[in-house]
Amino acid sequence: MVQLEGRPVPPTTATPESRRTERATRRRTRLQRLAVHGASLAALLLGWWLVTRTGLVRPLYLPPPADVWDAFVRANTDHPISPGSDRIVRGEQNYYLWEHLLASLQRIAIGVGGGVLLGIPLGLLMGTTWLGVVLEPYLNFLRSLPPLAYIGLLIVWFGIGDTSKIWLLFLAVFPPVAMATISGVRGVREDQLNAVRSLGASRRQALTSVVLPATLPEVLTGIRVATGFAWTTVVAAEIANGIPGIGGLAYLAGEQLRTPLVIASILVIGLAAIALDLGLKHLEKSLVPWRGKA
Amino acid sequence: MKTRLKQSAAALAVTTLTLALTGCVESGRSSATNETDAAQASDCPWEADDSITTTARIAWQAIPNADVVVKDLGLLEACMPNAEISWVQAASGGDVVKYYGSGDVDLGLMGSSPATIASSEPVVRDVDLAVVWIHDVIGEAESLVVRDPEVIDLAGLEGGRIGVPFSSTAHYSLLQALAEEGLDPATDVEVINLDPEKMPGAWQGDQIDAAWVWDPVQSQLLEDGGTRILSSADTAEAGRPTFDVGTADRTFVAENPEFMAQWAKAQDHAVGLIQDDPATAAESVAVVLGIDPADAEKQFAGLSYLRAQEQVDYLSRSFPKDLLTTAGFLLDQGGIEAVGTPEQYAEHVDAGPARSAVGG
Numbered sequence: 056m057v058q059l060e061g062r063p064v065p066p067t068t069a070t071p072e073s074r075r076t077e078r079a080t081r082r083r084t085r086l087q088r089l090a091v092h093g094a095s096l097a098a099l100l101l102g103w104w105l106v107t108r109t110g111l112v113r114p115l116y117l118p119p120p121a122d123v124w125d126a127f128v129r130a131n132t133d134h135p136i137s138p139g140s141d142r143i144v145r146g147e148q149n150y151y152l153w154e155h156l157l158a159s160l161q162r163i164a165i166g167v168g169g170g171v172l173l174g175i176p177l178g179l180l181m182g183t184t185w186l187g188v189v190l191e192p193y194l195n196f197l198r199s200l201p202p203l204a205y206i207g208l209l210i211v212w213f214g215i216g217d218t219s220k221i222w223l224l225f226l227a228v229f230p231p232v233a234m235a236t237i238s239g240v241r242g243v244r245e246d247q248l249n250a251v252r253s254l255g256a257s258r259r260q261a262l263t264s265v266v267l268p269a270t271l272p273e274v275l276t277g278i279r280v281a282t283g284f285a286w287t288t289v290v291a292a293e294i295a296n297g298i299p300g301i302g303g304l305a306y307l308a309g310e311q312l313r314t315p316l317v318i319a320s321i322l323v324i325g326l327a328a329i330a331l332d333l334g335l336k337h338l339e340k341s342l343v344p345w346r347g348k349a
Numbered sequence: 350m351k352t353r354l355k356q357s358a359a360a361l362a363v364t365t366l367t368l369a370l371t372g373c374v375e376s377g378r379s380s381a382t383n384e385t386d387a388a389q390a391s392d393c394p395w396e397a398d399d400s401i402t403t404t405a406r407i408a409w410q411a412i413p414n415a416d417v418v419v420k421d422l423g424l425l426e427a428c429m430p431n432a433e434i435s436w437v438q439a440a441s442g443g444d445v446v447k448y449y450g451s452g453d454v455d456l457g458l459m460g461s462s463p464a465t466i467a468s469s470e471p472v473v474r475d476v477d478l479a480v481v482w483i484h485d486v487i488g489e490a491e492s493l494v495v496r497d498p499e500v501i502d503l504a505g506l507e508g509g510r511i512g513v514p515f516s517s518t519a520h521y522s523l524l525q526a527l528a529e530e531g532l533d534p535a536t537d538v539e540v541i542n543l544d545p546e547k548m549p550g551a552w553q554g555d556q557i558d559a560a561w562v563w564d565p566v567q568s569q570l571l572e573d574g575g576t577r578i579l580s581s582a583d584t585a586e587a588g589r590p591t592f593d594v595g596t597a598d599r600t601f602v603a604e605n606p607e608f609m610a611q612w613a614k615a616q617d618h619a620v621g622l623i624q625d626d627p628a629t630a631a632e633s634v635a636v637v638l639g640i641d642p643a644d645a646e647k648q649f650a651g652l653s654y655l656r657a658q659e660q661v662d663y664l665s666r667s668f669p670k671d672l673l674t675t676a677g678f679l680l681d682q683g684g685i686e687a688v689g690t691p692e693q694y695a696e697h698v699d700a701g702p703a704r705s706a707v708g709g
Contacts, residue, residue, distance in 0.1 A: 115549055211451050312569060
């Protein structure tokens with residue numbers, strides 16, 4: 056972690072009084088926003104329930120919320136294969152839903168981790184040296200490929216195990232991280248660099264005390280974007296032999312026309328992605344408090 | 350102070366996440382090793398062979414036949430306790446061929462069309478398989494369902510649009526039926542490539558007039574008001590049968606005859622179970638396919654299953670010829686580059702394992 060010596064200090068002009076009212080207002084807005092979200096969600100669920108209840112849409116296309124909930128519960132518990140049967144099975148495809156999710160999260164973590172570990176140094180190199188000119192077309196090429204197009208190739212190269220899936224996620228993740236790093240490096244303000252240089256900073260010192268901290272906000276945004284990409288790629292990665300895996304489960308359930316399970320998996324994917332993104336946003340806030348304040 | 354607190358909170362969050370993610374979810378868990386269901390981890394119905402230490406990777410598909418019964422009952426694991434067996438799910442026969450190509454599997458289930466592709470140029474250069482078992486002969490399990498109740502035969506579909514997954518056994522059956530009827534698939538009807546799970550949508554949207562497909566989509570279309578006018582049983586009767594077959598890498602077969610014997614024995618046992626005790630077999634199928642046991646039992650009727658002796662007869666006599674006819678069809682479709690010699694197809698059929706299971 057690179058840290059700046061002088062952290063931005065909050066303005067001290069505010070009196071304790073005004074700060075308290077400010078906090079109260081903020082809390083009120085947050086509550087209001089929560090209420091809006093809650094109301095819209097309730098309206099959505101009600102609309103969903105009504106549409107299915109009145110028989111406007113057949114359950115194959117849109118099952119009622121209760122069915123989706125049942126599928127979700129079934130997928131997370133040991134349950135008999137049919138009512139009255141004494142054969143008990145575990146979750147779906149012998150894994151609980153949370154295990155499917157965890158397996159996908161592992162792949163995403165490794166893919167994103169690898170992409171970040173390689174993307175940042177490469178981006179720094181490309182942003183500061185002639186390497187950028189040479190490699191940028193390749194990076195753009197890689198970035199624009201749809202993952203479904205080359206998963207077959209990766210399977211031939213790396214087999215159907217986790218390796219090919221992680222490669223796919225890695226290839227989806229590393230270009231945006233590298234691009235974000237490059238744009239971060241290129242966006243460092245010249246006058247700041249000149250300022251530290253005129254104060255006698257060496258090249259290395261300029262890098263660690265100006266370039267890196269100034270690049271970090273962009274890099275973190277890049278990681279967030281890339282993690283989003285990883286989620287969109289995970290179903291493609293898990294189409295072949297993707298059990299356990301939440302994307303593989305969604306795909307398999309779709310093949311078997313089990314719409315409630317498909318929707319349950321999709322909801323889990325979406326919620327997990329939002330949760331992860333919120334976590335990263337939080338991390339961003341605490342890691343680069345100087346963002347937008349330079 | 351506050352920032353430091355936030356930072357340590359973030360660090361803590363990262364650490365917990367990492368810890369959570371390092372605990373691995375192992376892949377390839379089978380239902381038989383499920384501790385909540387120990388009763389199902391069956392004993393070997395015959396004397397288990399401890400001496401086999403083969404590592405075998407088996408590609409399976411969600412088709413209601415003996416293969417998934419063997420998988421669910423853990424017969425291979427029980428009869429060869431020292432062998433290392435892993436099961437890999439494939440979505441189609443084409444996938445299984447791909448897995449062979451990348452060296453990821455030793456055995457695999459596929460339809461007779463992919464098996465023919467694997468035994469013909471150009472794929473035969475990359476994979477070296479033998480058909481060692483006929484898991485099922487496809488009957489009513491794959492059939493032509495039409496939307497319009499007025500249409501009662503294939504001729505009535507002239508000018509219509511028929512959906513079918515290309516390169517599948519259903520595609521083969523459809524084109525055979527069209528040829529039989531004297532209809533040209535290029536001009537008289539429109540045959541489009543459609544994955545089964547996309548058919549109900551196309552059906553609902555009035556975009557297809559008929560589909561040649563298997564379950565669960567077949568049942569769905571019938572429920573949606575479709576009528577079955579032809580099935581693969583009819584094309585089989587006309588001399589163009591389709592199958593789901595068990596294949597194995599030929600080198601693997603040559604190196605592991607004991608394993609293959611046990612494997613064939615297990616398959617034969619499961620076929621016997623389907624024929625004599627369908628309720629038990631249906632339960633296993635239901636577990637693996639995630640469907641209702643009653644539905645699974647109904648699906649048995651759409652396929653026919655062969656015992657070891659019938660397997661030997663079939664594999665050693667007519668099956669190579671079936672591969673050859675299928676190859677002729679696939680050549681027209683552009684699925685292969687050349688039809689091989691009869692000897693070439695005979696070479697890619699091996700009745701040895703089935704023979705060793707006879708009377709066992």
